[in-house]
Amino acid sequence: MLTRTNVKNGQELSILGFGCMRLPNKAGIFDESRCIHMIRTAIENGVNYFDTAYIYHAGKNEILLGKALEGPWRERVNIATKLPVYMVGRLQTAKKMFESELTRLMTDSIDYYLLHMLTDYPMFLRMKEIGVIEWLEKKKREGVIRNLGFSFHGSKNAFREILTAYPWDFCQIQYNYLDENNQAGKEGLMLAASLGIPVIVMEPIRGGMLANQVPETIRRIFDRSGKQRSMAEWALRWVWDHKEVTVVLSGMSDEAQLSENIRIAQDAKPESLTAEERMLYERVKKELASRTKVPCTGCGYCMPCPFGVDIPGCFSRYNEKFLIPQKHTRMKYLQALGIFSEKPGYASVCTQCGRCESHCPQHIAIRQELKKVRKTFEGPLFGAMVRIGRSFLRIRKPSG
Numbered sequence: 001m002l003t004r005t006n007v008k009n010g011q012e013l014s015i016l017g018f019g020c021m022r023l024p025n026k027a028g029i030f031d032e033s034r035c036i037h038m039i040r041t042a043i044e045n046g047v048n049y050f051d052t053a054y055i056y057h058a059g060k061n062e063i064l065l066g067k068a069l070e071g072p073w074r075e076r077v078n079i080a081t082k083l084p085v086y087m088v089g090r091l092q093t094a095k096k097m098f099e100s101e102l103t104r105l106m107t108d109s110i111d112y113y114l115l116h117m118l119t120d121y122p123m124f125l126r127m128k129e130i131g132v133i134e135w136l137e138k139k140k141r142e143g144v145i146r147n148l149g150f151s152f153h154g155s156k157n158a159f160r161e162i163l164t165a166y167p168w169d170f171c172q173i174q175y176n177y178l179d180e181n182n183q184a185g186k187e188g189l190m191l192a193a194s195l196g197i198p199v200i201v202m203e204p205i206r207g208g209m210l211a212n213q214v215p216e217t218i219r220r221i222f223d224r225s226g227k228q229r230s231m232a233e234w235a236l237r238w239v240w241d242h243k244e245v246t247v248v249l250s251g252m253s254d255e256a257q258l259s260e261n262i263r264i265a266q267d268a269k270p271e272s273l274t275a276e277e278r279m280l281y282e283r284v285k286k287e288l289a290s291r292t293k294v295p296c297t298g299c300g301y302c303m304p305c306p307f308g309v310d311i312p313g314c315f316s317r318y319n320e321k322f323l324i325p326q327k328h329t330r331m332k333y334l335q336a337l338g339i340f341s342e343k344p345g346y347a348s349v350c351t352q353c354g355r356c357e358s359h360c361p362q363h364i365a366i367r368q369e370l371k372k373v374r375k376t377f378e379g380p381l382f383g384a385m386v387r388i389g390r391s392f393l394r395i396r397k398p399s400g
């Protein structure tokens with residue numbers, strides 16, 4: 001197992017991190033002995049970074065990981081888990097959640113603790129205002145938290161704002177060859193690297209999409225290499241090729257995925273792709289672009305929208321819907337564009353003021369295209385869906 005150095009603390013981390021969210025389960029019920037065996041097999045093969053969260057499987061995921069790491073296993077690994085900031089309205093709530101995470105994980109310290117799913121700067125600010133950040137710093141001084149970071153799903157600008165607002169120990173972003181210019185994107189990755197902030201990558205295969213849902217034309221491009229690689233391997237190698245990436249989290253759902261990933265992580269060094277392989281990725285990106293409805297490159301020159309529309313985020317979700325067949329696109333749109341935020345960036349927020357359009361180097365008729373995005377994702381019941389979703393997630397305001 002290759003490792004990369006955490007540039008902030010000098011720790012050697014396995015380049016493959018185990019995303020526990022996708023451990024084999026049926027409707028949240030785990031085959032416990034099988035999952036524990038997978039986790040320990042990963043450790044025996046050098047994986048030393050395990051990622052879970054307070055909300056995964058309503059807490060059962062942390063409990064499972066705690067059981068798998070009982071005894072001597074714990075000291076061989078780093079546990080990363082997360083505080084669901086969108087459910088935290090008061091400091092006391094955060095404290096309770098953190099204590100229950102320690103209990104579930106059967107540990108007295110968390111190696112990598114993240115503010116979960118920040119999508120915009122006000123979410124971070126709110127945590128500051130209610131005293132969560134100060135309290136987390138105290139936990140760090142006490143050694144109960146070793147590294148403090150955040151996971152991110154928002155726009156490039158929001159990423160920059162959050163990243164530069166605090167001396168983070170690390171951050172976690174979505175990154176893969178389909179998302180090179182989406183969310184934090186390559187620009188965000190490079191910014192973090194320039195600030196000396198280690199980057200953990202999530203969704204390298206886009207929740208499995210780049211493994212088993214890629215169109216046939218893209219498969220054929222990769223097949224031209226003559227190399228016997230799965231689509232998942234092509235996706236993972238692309239991410240690991242970036243020297244700015246420290247750990248790549250993969251959500252492994254069976255033993256075959258685990259052993260494939262362990263095999264790839266033996267030799268996926270930074271900048272190890274050949275010139276020919278790089279050309280294949282370029283062709284794949286061109287093919288993806290040719291299937292794209294709105295030619296948005298995610299450059300962000302049109303941002304910020306004075307009314308809060310996440311313009312590139314809207315187009316990214318819209319393009320993706322037509323690019324690769326997938327389920328739950330409306331839910332993904334809801335999540336990516338603001339259900340966790342106090343100021344959502346949905347297409348319907350657009351007032352058609354037109355201020356953005358002159359800044360777009362692709363000359364996109366942003367207002368017209370946003371109308372199509374709205375029609376595609378936001379039906380008459382959209383407002384009700386947002387309200388129900390937010391109340392289900394118990395999203396709170398500072399005074400709550």
Ligand code: SF4
Binds near residue numbers: 305308350354366370
């Ligand atoms: S046209 Fe819409 S997206 Fe563009 S700046 Fe105005 S409100 Fe924002």
Ligand code: SF4
Binds near residue numbers: 300
């Ligand atoms: S300026 Fe144009 S290409 Fe760039 S993010 Fe905005 S809409 Fe997309």
